Amino acid sequence: MDTTTNSGKAVVTLPSDTQILITREFDAPKHLVFKAWTTPDLIARWWAGRRGTVTSVEVDLRVGGRWRYVMVTNEGFEVAFHGEYREIVPNERLVSTEIFEAVPDDFAVDTLTLTEHEGRTTLTVLVDHSTKEARDMHVESGMEGGLQEALDALAQVVASGLSQERSTR
Amino acid sequence: MARAATTTDAFNAVAEPRRRQILDALAEGEQPVNDLVRLLGVTQPAMSKHLRVLREVGLVQVRDEGRRRVYRLNADRLRPIHEWLQRYEAVWNERLDRLDAVLEDLKEGGTDGHDDEQR
Numbered sequence: 205m206d207t208t209t210n211s212g213k214a215v216v217t218l219p220s221d222t223q224i225l226i227t228r229e230f231d232a233p234k235h236l237v238f239k240a241w242t243t244p245d246l247i248a249r250w251w252a253g254r255r256g257t258v259t260s261v262e263v264d265l266r267v268g269g270r271w272r273y274v275m276v277t278n279e280g281f282e283v284a285f286h287g288e289y290r291e292i293v294p295n296e297r298l299v300s301t302e303i304f305e306a307v308p309d310d311f312a313v314d315t316l317t318l319t320e321h322e323g324r325t326t327l328t329v330l331v332d333h334s335t336k337e338a339r340d341m342h343v344e345s346g347m348e349g350g351l352q353e354a355l356d357a358l359a360q361v362v363a364s365g366l367s368q369e370r371s372t373r
Numbered sequence: 374m375a376r377a378a379t380t381t382d383a384f385n386a387v388a389e390p391r392r393r394q395i396l397d398a399l400a401e402g403e404q405p406v407n408d409l410v411r412l413l414g415v416t417q418p419a420m421s422k423h424l425r426v427l428r429e430v431g432l433v434q435v436r437d438e439g440r441r442r443v444y445r446l447n448a449d450r451l452r453p454i455h456e457w458l459q460r461y462e463a464v465w466n467e468r469l470d471r472l473d474a475v476l477e478d479l480k481e482g483g484t485d486g487h488d489d490e491q492r
Contacts (some may be wrong), residue, residue, distance in 0.1 A: 214469050216462040224461075228469050232476040241474045249475050252468030327469075343461045 224343060226329040234318040234325040238295040241316065247273065256283070267292060271300065287302040287311070302331070310338045383450050386430045391415065392423050396446060397435060403445035 214228040230237055240246045244261040252258045256277035263271050272286035284305040290313070291299035298316040315330040333339040387393055394413055398404060404412070410420050424444060427433040431450045436443055 214462055214465045215460050216465060218458070224463050226462075228465075230469075230473060230476055232480060236476050236479045240472055240479060246475050246479075250468055250471030253464060253471055255464070255467065317472075343458070 218339075219330075220341075222333045222339050224331040224333075224339060224341045226327075226331070228327050231323070232325055233323055234320040235295045237318050237325045237327055238298075242298070251275065253278075265289060265292065265338060287314075304342075307338075307341070310334060312338070312342065383430050383432055383454055386426055386432055387454065391419075391422070392427055395420075395423055395427065396432065396451075399444060399446040403443050405438070405441040405443050407441070409444065412484075 214226055217227075219223045219225050232357045240250065242263060242265055244263050247261045247263070248258040251261070251273055256275045258273065258275045259282075260272070260274040262273075263269075265271075267289055269289050270286060271289065274282060274286065275280050275283040286303055286305065287301035289298070289300045291297065296318055300314050301311050302314050303311045308359040310333065312334075315328075315332070317328045317330075318327045319328075331339075332341065333342060386398065393407060398409060398412055406417075406420060406424070409424075410417055413420070415423075423434065424435075428435060431447055433444050434447050436445075463487070
């Protein structure tokens with residue numbers, strides 16, 4: 205179905221009203237991806253992207269153990285997330301809760317899965333919120349100035365529709 | 374009746390779950406109305422109403438094929454929604470580009486990570 209080459213770009217879709225799914229392929233075996241995902245000094249190097257600097261990473265990688273990441277954005281705001289590990293299958297699957305400390309009443313359940321094929325690893329992160337409103341807020345929190353609340357993107361449709369369209373251009 | 378005021382753009386039109394199912398079905402290819410009715414298990418009048426809303430905002434197009442009315446997705450109209458998501462996607466890409474760089478270092482460093490399997 206997906207004949208376009210995935211040039212290492214993340215694809216974000218909204219599989220249901222409460223979920224966000226992020227998918228990306230890496231040219232590395234899954235145990236290295238898992239290591240980069242769960243080792244504090246490595247997390248500190250990627251988690252903030254270009255939006256700021258990671259100032260603290262705590263990882264207690266066992267079921268029931270806590271994690272907490274803090275960054276200072278380029279604008280100078282401190283942003284912190286924390287949660288608890290619920291399920292750990294080394295190099296394959298990691299389920300944890302995620303709480304944005306600015307909105308402590310809501311939490312998401314994040315599921316990381318790593319699938320290796322011929323030395324390349326497909327990473328997926330499924331973010332599942334308790335409500336659609338919280339999910340939409342999560343998506344909008346990544347951007348300046350959100351669109352209307354009525355937004356209820358159906359990304360599978362969008363993605364498949366647009367890729368069909370692109371391939372015919 | 375479709376209330377035009379609330380369905381003037383793609384965002385509102387896709388806020389309705391049934392209409393999203395219709396778009397999903399059309400994403401796989403064009404479909405005659407009757408097939409959509411059967412596929413989604415809705416009544417013909419309800420289907421007509423949803424299709425009218427989707428047509429009004431340009432998300433679907435219709436053509437007559439003999440006696441059948443065949444609907445297709447107009448993916449271009451989904452672009453604003455796609456762009457909304459793309460900005461979120463960009464944030465993740467920044468993050469995962471960095472992760473990619475970390476992985477390159479790990480590969481070169483020969484720290485193959487197998488010693489991580491403590492559990």
